[in-house]
Amino acid sequence: xxxxxxxxxxxxxxxxxxxxxxxxxxxxxxxxxxxxxxxxxxxxxxxxxxxxxxxxxxxxxxxxxxxxxxxxxxxxxxxxxxxxxxxxxxxxxxxxxxxxxxxxxxxxxxxxxxxxxxxxxxxxxxxxxxxxxxxxxxxxxxxxxxxxxxxxxxxxxxxxxxxxxxxxxxxxxxxxxxxxxxxxxxxxxxxxxxxxxxxxxxxxxxxxxxxxxxxxxxxxxxxxxxxxxxxxxxxxxxxxxxxxxxxxxxxxxxxxxxxxxxxxxxxxxxxxxxxxxxxxxxxxxxxxxxxxxxxx
Numbered sequence: 001x002x003x004x005x006x007x008x009x010x011x012x013x014x015x016x017x018x019x020x021x022x023x024x025x026x027x028x029x030x031x032x033x034x035x036x037x038x039x040x041x042x043x044x045x046x047x048x049x050x051x052x053x054x055x056x057x058x059x060x061x062x063x064x065x066x067x068x069x070x071x072x073x074x075x076x077x078x079x080x081x082x083x084x085x086x087x088x089x090x091x092x093x094x095x096x097x098x099x100x101x102x103x104x105x106x107x108x109x110x111x112x113x114x115x116x117x118x119x120x121x122x123x124x125x126x127x128x129x130x131x132x133x134x135x136x137x138x139x140x141x142x143x144x145x146x147x148x149x150x151x152x153x154x155x156x157x158x159x160x161x162x163x164x165x166x167x168x169x170x171x172x173x174x175x176x177x178x179x180x181x182x183x184x185x186x187x188x189x190x191x192x193x194x195x196x197x198x199x200x201x202x203x204x205x206x207x208x209x210x211x212x213x214x215x216x217x218x219x220x221x222x223x224x225x226x227x228x229x230x231x232x233x234x235x236x237x238x239x240x241x242x243x244x245x246x247x248x249x250x251x252x253x254x255x256x257x258x259x260x261x262x263x264x265x266x267x268x269x270x271x272x273x274x275x276x277x278x279x280x281x282x283x284x285x286x287x288x289x290x291x292x293x294x295x296x
Contacts, residue, residue: 002050002051002052002221003048003049003050003052003217003221003222003224004046004047004049004052004199004201004221004222004224004227005022005047005049005221005222006046006201006202006205006206006207006222007022007044007045007046007206007207008043008044008045008203008207008208009037009041009043009045009195009209010208010209010210011039011040011041011042012040013209015035015036015037015045016033018033018047018209019031019032019033021209021212022047022209025212025213026212028049030050030051031047031049032053032056033045033046033048034047034048034056034059034198035063035198037195038081038193039081040190040193041194041195042194042195043193043195043196043198043203043206044196044197044199044201044202044203045195046059046198046199046200046201051224051287052224054285054287055224055228055272058228058259059200059227059228060200060230061169062146062166062167062168062197063166063168063169063171063195063197064164064165064167064195064196064198065164065167065173065193065194065195066151066165066193066196067165067173067176067177067190067192067193067194068160068162068191068192069161069162069177069180069181069188070159070160070188070189070190070191071090071098071158071159071160071161071181071184071187071188072088072089072090072157072159072188073158073188074087074178074181074187076115077114077174078172078175078177078178079190079191079193080189080190080191082189086187087158087187088187089158090157090159090186091157093155093159093184093186094155095150095155097184098153098180098184099150101183101184102148102150102163102180105145105148105176105179105180106146106148107144108143109142110140110141110142111140111143111172111176112138112140112141113138113141113172114172114178115138143167143168143169143170143171143172144167144168144171145165146166146167147164147165147166148163148166149163151164162192174190174193177190200227200229223269224269225269228272231257231260231261232254232255232257232260232261233260233263234254234260234262234263234273234281235263235265236262236263236265237264238264238265241262241264241265244262244270244273244283245270245271245283245286245288247283249276249280249283250280250281251279251281252273252275252279253278254275256278257275258274258275259272259274259275259284260275260281262281262283268288269287270288271283271284271285271287271288272285
């Protein structure tokens with residue numbers, strides 16, 4: 001049982017909880033996820049099963065979210081799960097005012113993660129320190145936001161903005177909500193978050209956790225190489241494939257790319273190869289028996 005599961009994470013569960021549920025329902029010990037989602041968030045959680053867990057680092061890194069920001073409210077966690085620290089009605093705030101500052105957040109920006117985050121601080125998780133009441137000082141890091149598109153604006157004492165966010169890895173949407181508010185000089189927090197695309201998987205084709213019991217592995221698991229289509233393909237002859245699976249670097253002349261999906265002449269997926277220099281393909285992850293008798 002090997003492959004990727006496009007799981008629709010429900011509200012209130014941690015990513016670790018979802019992994020444990022999948023492990024129990026599939027009766028498979030080797031299960032991992034491809035990107036943490038907060039308990040207050042829903043949507044796409046890529047799950048790797050079996051030998052596909054070795055491929056998690058090669059999933060496409062960009063993500064898409066549908067995020068709702070509430071203005072006039074500030075919390076300890078930068079979302080509505082946290083204690084409210086400040087609440088100031090802002091009924092005069094307009095969509096035009098917000099749109100004028102959104103452009104500042106498109107591109108490569110410096111972003112400080114929330115204090116309640118999984119970032120390591122001196123060997124400990126930031127959220128563990130924050131929960132103990134300790135002061136958490138995190139350094140800004142560079143993240144990239146490719147696009148911000150307004151989906152809905154709800155005026156009122158505490159207006160809400162729903163955004164479509166297309167971003168790179170490491171982006172905290174809670175921090176984005178907080179920082180948009182700070183730029184407007186008003187409190188703001190994330191009130192809802194749904195991940196609509198991650199790891200090459202889309203929300204439209206995701207499977208709710210509650211439906212796993214009714215689905216067969218073939219219905220729920222995608223072939224490992226299917227979600228790695230962003231990587232170029234290397235096709236090896238039978239002798240090359242056997243030698244490559246035995247750990248031998250093969251001569252390879254192709255346009256430069258760091259990682260390749262490697263197949264044999266029959267189109268069977270062998271694993272991930274690393275291009276070395278301009279003329280060699282080195283085994284990095286081999287997913288088959290070196291004798292080519294057992295394929296993933």
